[in-house]
Amino acid sequence: MRSPFVHLFRESPFVKLLKHAEIVQEGGGLFRKAMICYLDGSCTEFNTFHMNVTKMEHEADRLKRNIRGHLPRGLMMPVDKFQFLLYLREQDKALDAVQDSLHWLSYRNTDVPDMLVDDLLLLVDKAVDSIKQLPLMVGRAMVYLRSYSDKDRRQVKEVIKALRLKESESDTIERKLKSDIFALPSVDAITVFHLIRLVEYMGDISNHAENAGDVMRAMIAR
Amino acid sequence: METVILILGLAVGAYMAWNIGANDVANGMASPVGAKAITLRQAVLIGGLLDFIGATFIGSHVADTIRKGIVEPSAVQDPYTMSLGLLAALMAASIWVFLSSWKQIPVSTTHSIVGSMVGFGIVAGGVSAIKWWTLVGIVLSWIVSPVFACGLGYLVFEVIRRNLLSGTHLFRKALRLGPIFVGLTFFIILTSLLLDTPLGSRLDFGVTYSLLLSLGVSILLAGLSNIWLRRTLKRKSEQGVEKVFKRLQILTACYVSVAHGANDVANAVGPIAGIYIIFATGAISPQAPVPMFLLAFGGLFIALGCFLWGHRVIETLGHQITELTNTRGFSVDFGVATSVLLASKLGLPVSTTHAAVGAVVGVGLARGMAAVDFRLVGKICLYWVVTLPVSALSCMIFFVALRAIFL
Numbered sequence: 179m180r181s182p183f184v185h186l187f188r189e190s191p192f193v194k195l196l197k198h199a200e201i202v203q204e205g206g207g208l209f210r211k212a213m214i215c216y217l218d219g220s221c222t223e224f225n226t227f228h229m230n231v232t233k234m235e236h237e238a239d240r241l242k243r244n245i246r247g248h249l250p251r252g253l254m255m256p257v258d259k260f261q262f263l264l265y266l267r268e269q270d271k272a273l274d275a276v277q278d279s280l281h282w283l284s285y286r287n288t289d290v291p292d293m294l295v296d297d298l299l300l301l302v303d304k305a306v307d308s309i310k311q312l313p314l315m316v317g318r319a320m321v322y323l324r325s326y327s328d329k330d331r332r333q334v335k336e337v338i339k340a341l342r343l344k345e346s347e348s349d350t351i352e353r354k355l356k357s358d359i360f361a362l363p364s365v366d367a368i369t370v371f372h373l374i375r376l377v378e379y380m381g382d383i384s385n386h387a388e389n390a391g392d393v394m395r396a397m398i399a400r
Numbered sequence: 401m402e403t404v405i406l407i408l409g410l411a412v413g414a415y416m417a418w419n420i421g422a423n424d425v426a427n428g429m430a431s432p433v434g435a436k437a438i439t440l441r442q443a444v445l446i447g448g449l450l451d452f453i454g455a456t457f458i459g460s461h462v463a464d465t466i467r468k469g470i471v472e473p474s475a476v477q478d479p480y481t482m483s484l485g486l487l488a489a490l491m492a493a494s495i496w497v498f499l500s501s502w503k504q505i506p507v508s509t510t511h512s513i514v515g516s517m518v519g520f521g522i523v524a525g526g527v528s529a530i531k532w533w534t535l536v537g538i539v540l541s542w543i544v545s546p547v548f549a550c551g552l553g554y555l556v557f558e559v560i561r562r563n564l565l566s567g568t569h570l571f572r573k574a575l576r577l578g579p580i581f582v583g584l585t586f587f588i589i590l591t592s593l594l595l596d597t598p599l600g601s602r603l604d605f606g607v608t609y610s611l612l613l614s615l616g617v618s619i620l621l622a623g624l625s626n627i628w629l630r631r632t633l634k635r636k637s638e639q640g641v642e643k644v645f646k647r648l649q650i651l652t653a654c655y656v657s658v659a660h661g662a663n664d665v666a667n668a669v670g671p672i673a674g675i676y677i678i679f680a681t682g683a684i685s686p687q688a689p690v691p692m693f694l695l696a697f698g699g700l701f702i703a704l705g706c707f708l709w710g711h712r713v714i715e716t717l718g719h720q721i722t723e724l725t726n727t728r729g730f731s732v733d734f735g736v737a738t739s740v741l742l743a744s745k746l747g748l749p750v751s752t753t754h755a756a757v758g759a760v761v762g763v764g765l766a767r768g769m770a771a772v773d774f775r776l777v778g779k780i781c782l783y784w785v786v787t788l789p790v791s792a793l794s795c796m797i798f799f800v801a802l803r804a805i806f807l
Contacts (some may be wrong), residue, residue, distance in 0.1 A: 180497075180501045180503075180504060180505055180506055180507055181424075181426055181430075181506065181713060181717060181753065182427075182754075182757050182776055182780060183426075183427060183430055183717050183721065183756070183757075184504060184506075184716075184717070184720070185506070185773060185776050185779075186757060186760060186772060186773055187720050187723065187760075187771070187772065187773075188771040188772070188773050189770075189771060190723060190771050191771060192770065250773070250775065251775075252773055252774035252775030252776075252777075252778070253771055253772070253773055253774065253775075254761070254769065254771070254773075254774050255769075255771055256767040256769065256770065257767075323767075324723075324725060324770075325565060326561050326565035327565055327566060327570065328566050328567060328568070331566075
């Protein structure tokens with residue numbers, strides 16, 4: 179076949195981007211289980227969840243490198259390539275933040291005070307909810323970039339708005355937790371340090387998800 | 401000996417035409433198949449039949465250019481030498497096309513036949529035998545036609561995107577704008593048919609009347625398409641825009657086939673026409689038109705190539721081009737067909753394939769494509785530069801060999 183069409187059309191990079199988002203979402207699900215296990219003193223499966231998240235993060239990194247490696251200079255896309263790569267970076271960093279949180283937890287078996295448990299679980303939920311928006315956002319963006327309809331564009335913007343809300347709520351809980359940790363009576367400095375950094379890592383998950391949303395907003399700008 | 405040359409010419413010409421049908425028809429048909437506007441079977445039928453029609457009724461101009469527009473007839477006095485040269489050109493072009501098909505190199509049949517004719521002219525009559533100004537015009541058209549198709553593809557998709565894909569009441573807008581595109585398409589086809597084709601010469605309407613008649617018929621057909629669209633599309637939805645263009649894409653697929661046949665039949669038939677006229681009259685007759693039965697011969701083998709092999713190529717490409725929706729496919733097809741048909745009217749042999757690449761790039765620039773590899777444009781330009789000397793050189797070798805055998 180000497181048709182140039184054989185070489186002209188390439189697979190949309192958004193297909194792999196969606197796959198990457200799905201891996202990030204799966205990582206989020208495992209993160210929640212890992213946190214519940216850690217907070218429950220009798221659970222022994224924390225290391226298994228931790229290892230699975232690490233594997234998932236490696237898989238996401240491999241896919242990220244594959245996406246980057248298949249975006250040559252001459253490839254024309256409906257969005258700016260630089261913004262696309264920036265989006266990919268932020269989406270990947272969300273899973274990196276999940277992994278960092280679990281790494282941090284694995285360094286020490288901290289006895290988390292009961293008064294902090296509910297807020298920690300709430301923070302986990304906000305982080306996981308943020309991550310869940312990512313494949314939804316990418317999927318809707320793919321639909322919009324085919325149809326260019328106002329309705330589909332609004333649907334993408336709804337998800338971006340939801341991400342901002344989740345990030346804002348996550349920030350609120352993060353600040354409260356930090357305040358409560360510093361106010362804990364009779365707790366050693368290492369425990370305080372461990373918990374504060376943990377809360378910061380968990381807050382980063384929503385931060386990166388929200389950054390991804392901001393870049394997506396720029397990508398679909400008219 | 402003349403009979404042998406004619407038979408060889410017909411055989412090689414048939415192979416060239418078959419190759420055009422097998423490979424090049426797919427470039428126009430892949431987009432409606434990929435967008436699911438038509439089935440593979442319909443694509444093969446439309447591609448084959450309408451290519452035949454385009455070749456037979458509109459294809460004479462470009463065939464004439466290939467036959468007498470590149471090499472100065474007065475530079476080669478001996479008709480026997482001329483017929484050998486035309487045969488050598490055909491053989492060289494077909495070998496190059498065969499090699500490029502085998503190695504999957506995006507080479508144009510048009511460029512290879514023009515290059516071969518240049519090679520023959522240089523060997524037979526020297527550098528002065530080539531009509532360099534005509535050649536410059538032809539080469540410029542190779543640059544202009546993809547650029548023009550690119551511009552048209554960009555423009556059409558921008559209009560569609562801004563007016564029909566975003567905003568409100570999209571379906572209603574599509575029903576209003578769709579018939580305008582239909583009318584425009586028919587106007588260009590009818591004008592091409594009525595102005596200076598064998599059919600147009602027989603009818604002899606004159607330029608003004610032909611234009612007015614084309615305009616009138618186009619408006620009527622646009623009106624009919626308006627009724628047809630409103631009747632066949634009952635559900636009003638935002639997805640209806642794509643449905644409207646699904647029907648329009650069937651029309652543009654037909655349009656591309658006609659344009660392709662009109663332009664590309666010359667690659668096979670141009671040299672054969674020269675050989676035949678020498679065989680029939682015993683002299684080199686620049687005034688004699690390309691016989692219609694030869695155009696039909698070329699069209700027939702294009703259709704056969706499409707029926708027997710083209711369906712595989714269409715199917716393969718159709719699977720790859722899944723990102724092409726009906727609106728995009730329509731924009732590409734409209735850009736390709738208009739630029740190729742206009743070039744055919746001017747007697748300029750342009751590459752339908754490269755015009756299609758230009759149109760796709762145009763739609764890509766209008767943010768219509770998920771991922772288009774722009775580097776192919778650079779590769780195609782490189783093959784432009786390579787094809788001319790390679791096919792010229794191989795024609796020179798063939799001509800020298802044929803001269804040694806037959807003279």
